[in-house]
Amino acid sequence: MADPLEAPHRANAEPSDSPDTKTNLLDAAENLFAHEGVHRASLRAITQSAGANLAAVHYHFGSKEALVREVLARRLGPLNRRRIELLDQVEAADAMPAVKDIVRAFVQPTLEMVQRERGGHAFARFVCRTFSEPDESFRDIVLEQFRDIVARFTTAFERSLPDLPREELFWRFHFMVGSMVHTAGLGFLAHRLSDGLCNPTDLDGLTTRLVRFLTAGLEAKATAIQEADPG
Amino acid sequence: MADPLEAPHRANAEPSDSPDTKTNLLDAAENLFAHEGVHRASLRAITQSAGANLAAVHYHFGSKEALVREVLARRLGPLNRRRIELLDQVEAADAMPAVKDIVRAFVQPTLEMVQRERGGHAFARFVCRTFSEPDESFRDIVLEQFRDIVARFTTAFERSLPDLPREELFWRFHFMVGSMVHTAGLGFLAHRLSDGLCNPTDLDGLTTRLVRFLTAGLEAKATAIQEADPG
DNA sequence: GTCTATATAGCGATAGAC
DNA sequence: GTCTATCGCTATATAGAC
Structure with a gap:
């Protein structure tokens, strides 16, 4: 400890x-x-x-299992509704929004919950664990609600990144989820591995950094299968 | 199932x-x-x-705990030695290597292990789980070996990204670890959530895509705390 | 709605024969 | 080095008093 x-x-x-x-x-x-x-x-x-x-x-x-389900459901619903709400706002303001605004709509609700809600950090860590949990019934509670999110956000990204092949987009979405889950649930590891340099409780700084990192990754030129090396 | x-x-x-x-x-x-x-x-x-x-x-x-330790140690040692080996090669070829080559040296050994070694997929999933495991003694086995890796790779990144503040670099390193762990241990989720479009067994394609995504994120312009919006 | 007491089952660990 | 049998413990779940 x-x-x-x-x-x-x-x-x-x-x-x-x-x-x-x-x-x-x-x-x-x-x-x-x-x-x-x-x-x-x-x-x-x-x-x-x-x-x-x-x-x-x-x-x-x-039963204990029912308790687990209720613990998960209690926060996941509002969290994902917040994501949709933010995406709606972004799309209402601009039919083809900037990628960074879509990323922010995806990432911000989770990071906010971790910092601001009572027990948010514990919940994020619990979900992080649940993702890699073998017990399908628990993991599927998370994934069930997540399917709608994936659909809405990949559609939005497709519109703003029209040159990116669907397959590559889904992979980048997957990479994004990995960074976000790892950061929300295990941000204290960054604090530890950087010898205290990284401050996981700086919500605005962390959000801005994560959004910038992910946006750059999403906006990178699409991968050519056999690319001619220009160097 | x-x-x-x-x-x-x-x-x-x-x-x-x-x-x-x-x-x-x-x-x-x-x-x-x-x-x-x-x-x-x-x-x-x-x-x-x-x-x-x-x-x-x-x-x-x-004991059971000793068994867990041996399962972890059996693969983590060779895996991290391979990372150092690849980084040595990259740095020998160029004193200030391209960021994508450093990223590849970091990411490739894990993805290769997952695809090519017997039981590699199971091991990756186990490590993914261990990261978020509450049991410190197990997680610290992973982190212990990982400290050297963090030191070597952040030094390499600092040289190739001289304008990036250290704090931001550590965060981006953290984001990178998240994407990699999530992909190595839970790549099948991308397959499922993309309705089969993403193929987690395509080692070369996956590696190239992950390296490109992470390289773009690492090379993004550093975050200004209060940035004047140019738009 | 909250309590005590207990049923039932599975666990890690060990002793000792072979 | 492998086996059987078992100890001691903790878990979830439940029955029934209050």
């Missing part, structure tokens, strides 16, 4: 002030799922952290 | 033909760690998949 940015992990304190046991359980679960993993986060630890009884999870959710 | 690219997961077949029980255990563990996660992959499942006895893991490795 060398890095205070990594684990804001209050073991026995209630993770929220809500009087609602169900909300307390969701908050506690989110926090523990992020830092311990779904498997290691036992119902005993979750209910204890939420100040509730062991049996409370089964009363309110029915 | 809709996607055959995702899970080459032969439950009860031996994952290798080696007559060596220890190697069989490492192969079986790697495969199960990738698809089930370290925690869900029980010693019973591992030893059964390896055609060995339950007690074999403790005889050969001493």
Whole structure:
């Protein structure tokens, strides 16, 4: 636990002030799922952290798996709706928007959530983990909602990058998701590996940097399969 | 299990033909760690998949944790040595090499391992998972070896990108790692989300595309904190 | 709606025969 | 070096009192 940015992990304190046991359980679960993993986060630890009884999870959710689903669904819906909302605004202002504005509409909601929402960092880390989770049922909750996002954003990119082949566009979209997920969920690694130079809590700076990096990557000349080397 | 690219997961077949029980255990563990996660992959499942006895893991490795460490160490060492080797070559040919050549030296060994080595895909997925794993002892095995890589490559990038502030360089390095890890470990997601358009097994095409994307991102003009909008 | 007590099952680890 | 049997522990889930 060398890095205070990594684990804001209050073991026995209630993770929220809500009087609602169900909300307390969701908050506690989110926090523990992020830092311990779904498997290691036992119902005993979750209910204890939420100040509730062991049996409370089964009363309110029915099973641990249902709890996981609700933790994911609680934030993913609003997050992706925000993406669409921002993209709508961008497209309303300009029928063929700048690539950087589309990228920002995609990236900003996640980075904002991580910095500004209570428990946002833990949730991002949990989703980051879920992406590589073997359990399809959990991962598919994320991917299900994500299909619409992929459709809307690839269409927007196609319009603003008409010379880019569809296959290459999808790959670049994939690369973009990788950078974003890695940054949102594991930004503290940049802080650690740069010996403190990178500050993952500087929301504006981080967003601007990520948008600029990704925009340049997306706008790069398309890859020719057999390119004649001009050098 | 809709996607055959995702899970080459032969439950009860031996994952290798080696007559060596220890190697069989490492192969079986790697495969199960990738698809089930370290925690869900029980010693019973591992030893059964390896055609060995339950007690074999403790005889050969001493504990499950030691097995995890050996699975990681077996491939990470050669992989990172290969990165350094390629970077040495690039720097020997040109004291101030092109950014794309440095990027390629960083990215290529991983993508090659995923495609060409037996069990490489499973290992990449395992590492991808380990990055976001809460268990520091495992993640630190990866990060430990990675510190040298970060040092060597950021130095190389600094020389070839002299106008880029160090902080921005580290962030871009972080973005690059995110894209690479996401692609190496979860490339099948691109295949799925593009409805089959993206082919994660096309090693040369994928490498070229990733290198081009990342190079453009790294070479983008540095971010000014308060930039005057020229538009 | 919250509690205690417990059922049922799976885990890592180990002892000791072969 | 491989086997069987088992210990000690923790997990999820549930039944039933309050």
